[in-house]
Amino acid sequence: xxxxxxxxxxxxxxxxxxxxxxxxxxxxxxxxxxxxxxxxxxxxxxxxxxxxxxxxxxxxxxxxxxxxxxxxxxxxxxxxxxxxxxxxxxxxxxxxxxxxxxxxxxxxxxxxxxxxxxxxxxxxxxxxxxxxxxxxxxxxxxxxxxxxxxxxxxxxxxxxxxxxxxxxxxxxxxxxxxxxxxxxxxxxxxxxxxxxxxxxxxxxxxxxxxxxxxxxxxxxxxxxxxxxxxxxxxxxxxxxxxxxxxxxxxxxxxxxxxxxxxxxxxxxxxxxxxxxxxxxxxxxxxxxxxxxxxxxxxxxxxxxxxxxxxxxxxxxxxxxxxxxxxxxxxxxxxxxxxxxxxxxxxxxxxxxxxxxxxxxxxxxxxxxxxxxxxxxxxxxxxxxxxxxxxxxxxxxxxxxxxxxxxxxxxxxxxxxxxxxxxxxxxxxxxxxxxxxxxxxxxxxxxxxxxxxxxxxxxxxxxxxxxxxxxxxxxxxxxxxxxxxxxxxxxxxxxxxxxxxxxxxxxxxxxxxxxxxxxxxxxxxxxxxxxxxxxxxx
Amino acid sequence: xxxxxxxxxxxxxxxxxxxxxxxxxxxxxxxxxxxxxxxxxxxxxxxxxxxxxxxxxxxxxxxxxxxxxxxxxxxxxxxxxxxxxxxxxxxxxxxxxxxxxxxxxxxxxxxxxxxxxxxxxxxxxxxxxxxxxxxxxxxxxxxxxxxxxxxxxxxxxxxxxxxxxxxxxxxxxxxxxxxxxxxxxxxxxxxxxxxxxxxxxxxxxxxxxxxxxxxxxxxxxxxxxxxxxxxxxxxxxxxxxxxxxxxxxxxxxxxxxxxxxxxxxxxxxxxxxxxxxxxxxxxxxxxxxxxxxx
Numbered sequence: 001x002x003x004x005x006x007x008x009x010x011x012x013x014x015x016x017x018x019x020x021x022x023x024x025x026x027x028x029x030x031x032x033x034x035x036x037x038x039x040x041x042x043x044x045x046x047x048x049x050x051x052x053x054x055x056x057x058x059x060x061x062x063x064x065x066x067x068x069x070x071x072x073x074x075x076x077x078x079x080x081x082x083x084x085x086x087x088x089x090x091x092x093x094x095x096x097x098x099x100x101x102x103x104x105x106x107x108x109x110x111x112x113x114x115x116x117x118x119x120x121x122x123x124x125x126x127x128x129x130x131x132x133x134x135x136x137x138x139x140x141x142x143x144x145x146x147x148x149x150x151x152x153x154x155x156x157x158x159x160x161x162x163x164x165x166x167x168x169x170x171x172x173x174x175x176x177x178x179x180x181x182x183x184x185x186x187x188x189x190x191x192x193x194x195x196x197x198x199x200x201x202x203x204x205x206x207x208x209x210x211x212x213x214x215x216x217x218x219x220x221x222x223x224x225x226x227x228x229x230x231x232x233x234x235x236x237x238x239x240x241x242x243x244x245x246x247x248x249x250x251x252x253x254x255x256x257x258x259x260x261x262x263x264x265x266x267x268x269x270x271x272x273x274x275x276x277x278x279x280x281x282x283x284x285x286x287x288x289x290x291x292x293x294x295x296x297x298x299x300x301x302x303x304x305x306x307x308x309x310x311x312x313x314x315x316x317x318x319x320x321x322x323x324x325x326x327x328x329x330x331x332x333x334x335x336x337x338x339x340x341x342x343x344x345x346x347x348x349x350x351x352x353x354x355x356x357x358x359x360x361x362x363x364x365x366x367x368x369x370x371x372x373x374x375x376x377x378x379x380x381x382x383x384x385x386x387x388x389x390x391x392x393x394x395x396x397x398x399x400x401x402x403x404x405x406x407x408x409x410x411x412x413x414x415x416x417x418x419x420x421x422x423x424x425x426x427x428x429x430x431x432x433x434x435x436x437x438x439x440x441x442x443x444x445x446x447x448x449x450x451x452x453x454x455x456x457x458x459x460x461x462x463x464x465x466x467x468x469x470x471x472x473x474x475x476x477x478x479x480x481x482x483x484x485x486x487x488x489x490x491x492x493x494x495x496x497x498x499x500x501x502x503x504x505x506x507x508x509x510x511x512x513x514x515x516x517x518x519x520x521x522x523x524x525x526x527x528x529x530x531x532x533x534x535x536x537x
Numbered sequence: 538x539x540x541x542x543x544x545x546x547x548x549x550x551x552x553x554x555x556x557x558x559x560x561x562x563x564x565x566x567x568x569x570x571x572x573x574x575x576x577x578x579x580x581x582x583x584x585x586x587x588x589x590x591x592x593x594x595x596x597x598x599x600x601x602x603x604x605x606x607x608x609x610x611x612x613x614x615x616x617x618x619x620x621x622x623x624x625x626x627x628x629x630x631x632x633x634x635x636x637x638x639x640x641x642x643x644x645x646x647x648x649x650x651x652x653x654x655x656x657x658x659x660x661x662x663x664x665x666x667x668x669x670x671x672x673x674x675x676x677x678x679x680x681x682x683x684x685x686x687x688x689x690x691x692x693x694x695x696x697x698x699x700x701x702x703x704x705x706x707x708x709x710x711x712x713x714x715x716x717x718x719x720x721x722x723x724x725x726x727x728x729x730x731x732x733x734x735x736x737x738x739x740x741x742x743x744x745x746x747x748x749x750x751x752x753x754x755x756x757x758x759x760x761x762x763x764x765x766x767x768x769x770x771x772x773x774x775x776x777x778x779x780x781x782x783x784x785x786x787x788x789x790x791x792x793x794x795x796x797x798x799x800x801x802x803x804x805x806x807x808x809x810x811x812x813x814x815x816x817x818x819x820x821x822x823x824x825x826x827x828x829x830x831x
Contacts, residue, residue: 085637093624121620208723209706212735225650226620226639284647285641289620305641387602529595 014524054095054127054146055080055088057124060234062157063241067196067250067314069143071131075101075296076143078124082234083218085227087124094119097126098144101133105140105152117146118508123230135160147321153247157194158316165317167498170232171329172198172378174256174429176236179211181461183241185491187474188507188519190244192494197249198324200429201256202462203291213513219257222261224283229290237294245389246296252294254310254324254422256380260287263400267306268333272509281306297518306356311359313366318495321372323363325379330356338387342396354408363412367421373499373529375424382435383454384396384426384482385443390475401430417441417451423529424452427493433460434493434506436485436525438533446481450533455494455504455525465511466490468522484534485521502527555603567811569659572722584619585643587612588676591748595680599749602698602711604634604728604759607654607678609669610647611640614619623650623671629679630657631665650725656682658697658749693752694808694828702743705820706732718795720767720824726756730824734812735823737819746826748805753830755802757786759810760795760825768793771813776805787808792816795825802831 057078065073078095081088089095096384112132118124118127126143131141136159143150159165159278171194176183189197201203206223207435210216218235219228236242257263261283262270269280288303301310308329314322331354335347355363367375377383389396397403426439437455441449458466473486496503505526509517524537589610597605613619622639634653642648658666662684669676685691694714701710707722708729717730734742754776761769774786786798793816808828812821 085639109548207706210704210735221634224643227622227637269725274725278643278646279649280640282643285618285643289641305643308810529775 002461005484016043027334029433033443040520050426054078054148056148057087057145058143058148058150059087060237060294061246061247062141062153063296064141064153064250066252066298067156067158067229068131069135069158069315070132071129072125072139072145072157072250073296073298074128074130074153074155075294076099077128077234077237077294078118078126078145079234079533080270083231083487086120087234089118089120089124091120092220094155095145096126099126099128099141101141102131103137103139105154107142111139116399123290123293126191127297127299129298133157133282135163136165138342146467151243151247152503153407155250158314159319159490161315161317163363164499165316165319167496168195168316169320169494169496170194170198171492171536172195172200172427172455173460173492173496174200174380174457175202175258175432175459176242177205177459177462177464178215178239179205179209179213179217180215180464181213181490182515183239183245183460184230184509184512184515184517185507185519186239186241186245186462189492190248192243192247196310196314197245197251198322198378198427199251199253200378200457201430202258202459203253203255204229204236204296205258205462205495206261206287224237224286226286226289229287230293233294247447250261250334251296252314252322252324253297254326255328255375257328257400258326259291260284263334263338264328265331265333266329266519272333304442305307311362315372316497318372319499320374320376321366321370322376322378323365323366325355325377326359327354327380329404330359335404336391336399338399340396341399342389342394342401343406347397347399349405352407354402354405358410359401360408362458364415365426368419370421372422374423374425374497374502375421377424377427380427381430382428382456384435384437386481386483388476390472390479392479401527413439413441413451415450423502423527424499425527426452426454428454428456429459431456432488432507434458434485434487434491435483436504436506436523436534438482438484442481449480451535452532453502453527453534455493455495458487458489458491458506458508460492461490461512463488465513484524484536485525491519500529510528547696584621584642584672585613585614585702586619586621586671586674586798587647588623588671588674589647590669590676590678593678595654595678596683597654597656598683598696599656599660599662599681599685600714601632601655601698602714603696604653604655605680606651606726607623607667608649608651609638610649611642611671612647613642613644616644619644621650621671623669623820625652626668626670627654627667627680631667632656633667653754654680658685658747664707689830692827692829693748693754694746694826697746697748699732699744699826700739701732701734701745703735705735708733710744713744713823715826718763718825721820731822732824733820733822740815740821741807744812744823744826745809746828747807748828751804751806753802754805754828756797756799756809756829756831757808758797758825758827758829759788759823760827761791761801762822762824763794765793765816767818767822768816769812769814769823770816773811773813774798775809776803776813777801777807777809778805782809 058081063075079087094117102199103109114128142152266278269275285306310326332352402409437454438450441450490507494505506522508522526535574725576759591608640648665680667678698786699710712731721730723729775784785800
């Protein structure tokens with residue numbers, strides 16, 4: 001904007017966090033929290049001193065997401081004191097936030113603008129569902145609240161459905177445990193030329209751990225209440241590398257387990273039965289609400305209590321259809337008590353489900369009616385069979401992954417094969433490792449047809465530095481011919497699609513325990529349209 | 538006057554904002570009001586709720602490492618989805634793990650939020666009530682601060698403020714003054730019962746307990762892991778006296794379980810354990826520290 005704008009200097013991340021950091025775990029009520037005014041009636045729009053005195057509120061950055069051919073969601077949250085209740089806002093009055101969308105970075109050609117109310121019941125998050133934009137177009141956006149102007153974000157709409165897109169580029173990421181590593185991967189990702197970023201879950205972690213990097217979790221307890229989850233998202237979102245990656249591209253997000261609690265399944269807690277289902281459902285509702293508040297999602301995804309309709313679809317012209325899945329909310333409880341176990345009658349029970357009946361049917365319908373060249377399943381847990389038992393004649397599987405839901409996987413694989421679904425590609429997070437897999441019609445028969453491809457992306461930071469190879473995994477290689485590649489360093493995966501060819505680059509860092517790692521491409525694979533399976537570079 | 542200046546400044550910046558919007562009126566695309574505007578109207582933060590507490594009244598022993606826990610229940614009295622905010626006021630010197638929280642509140646049953654309450658070790662016995670509020674709902678939780686045992690058999694470290702040089706994941710410094718000698722990590726609604734340092738392979742590590750008031754001390758018992766491979770091997774015991782820190786005992790070559798150090802009586806207000814070496818494990822583990830008079 002113009003130089004004479006009154007924009008106060010933006011506080012740094014360390015300044016924002018320092019004030020809170022010194023605080024003792026036990027607060028006396030005479031502390032800042034006591035100043036919160038509670039109750040009262042809703043949301044007279046601000047007129048008032050809160051706005052005039054508002055300290056810099058855009059501490060969590062800006063974001064855009066869920067791109068359509070004619071629109072995109074813009075997001076920000078007012079949080080002058082990001083780790084405080086209501087982000088340091090008064091918790092009572094709504095605040096108007098002006099927004100604008102322009103074709104140019106200088107905001108001379110503004111094409112849409114308006115005012116949204118940042119409401120206390122959504123922790124002063126703002127979600128603007130902007131429509132009427134042109135397809136395949138870059139836009140710039142920003143917000144203003146009180147005297148403060150946000151940093152600008154850049155976004156891009158999807159191509160029109162009826163126009164054949166010639167190419168697209170995207171990256172997918174997952175698992176950003178801030179305690180154990182820096183977000184260097186996002187620095188590199190921000191420099192890419194991408195249409196969209198997919199986040200496949202574990203955006204936050206729910207524990208109380210502090211680690212040894214000075215990136216310990218706030219609040220220092222396992223998350224339970226809505227304000228706990230809000231503070232954790234706020235803490236994660238103060239990271240400048242994460243903010244930059246949000247500001248650079250639209251994101252399409254889905255959640256895995258750590259947005260709620262490790263390895264939760266439908267209404268079963270990790271702590272079940274100590275944490276009963278009634279109690280866990282409250283935790284889940286708090287987690288869902290905070291997730292929606294902090295992600296660039298539409299109203300259609302707004303949770304009602306413990307239910308959040310998160311699975312949804314995105315079309316990039318006729319080139320690619322992204323089926324974004326939720327493999328947590330509707331799944332059967334993990335079989336055999338979870339963990340790595342041999343298969344059993346329980347894990348192979350045909351009534352077990354990973355997606356729930358409704359989502360499963362929605363997925364199959366979306367595959368059948370696609371017409372797109374590439375049919376993507378953007379989801380969380382390892383899809384291909386992964387026998388973790390070194391002994392050739394024994395099997396052990398991760399009960400939390402699709403191996404623990406064989407019947408559910410078989411139904412999808414059979415459908416793809418029977419209906420001749422074109423070019424299915426599964427994208428996966430969760431395991432903090434890179435893998436390239438060929439999806440077999442029958443995983444127990446290595447000679448069976450390859451019906452699709454799975455790319456498993458490593459973590460942004462979770463599990464720390466990692467290493468290129470792993471002795472245990474090397475020992476398994478001979479029994480995993482359908483998984484010719486793996487790596488356990490940190491990074492992201494970049495994909496470039498044309499009607500003829502899918503290219504995947506696995507981008508890895510040397511370290512995340514300190515900032516500044518260089519990035520390298522560890523492996524590149526191609527998939528040719530109409531020829532399922534991996535083709536190395 | 539400051540308010541007027543603020544308003545003036547805001548007006549100016551808003552004008553600047555509008556100015557750039559005006560420019561595009563000459564551009565290709567018109568500025569149109571948004572179709573799908575943003576934040577939905579939700580239930581008010583002060584939706585009617587019912588507040589409960591379990592237990593209905595609390596006893597708390599003096600000592601910053603001796604929390605008592607109240608489960609605050611919030612149930613929605615409306616059919617719609619409610620996310621009320623609750624505030625808890627406590628009289629000095631009561632300290633709370635949460636003074637306010639927001640939670641989903643179902644209509645069918647209360648959402649339970651645990652709130653830990655502690656008082657300093659020198660807090661006089663008596664009644665200290667908590668008042669809980671959400672919208673128009675109010676609840677009082679009577680709190681009784683109990684007497685701390687003071688006879689010759691009293692462990693003056695029990696429940697008292699304890700800090701450590703570093704703290705390992707799922708353990709807590711307070712775990713060494715909880716009367717529990719096991720090595721049990723943090724679990725669901727269950728505090729850890731022991732401490733391990735958070736700096737693997739690095740020694741020494743320190744653990745310090747501050748008594749409620751100066752006391753005569755002639756015996757310190759340190760409990761470590763019951764298995765040798767996890768047990769502490771070498772440590773020093775120091776007491777804080779008017780003359781400063783004094784090392785009163787050194788334990789060397791310990792194998793498992795724990796050891797008692799006796800020494801001439803000292804008047805002290807704190808005890809410090811300096812962990813020097815283990816029997817091979819990367820972390821120093823202490824499950825309990827006790828201090829007694831003659």
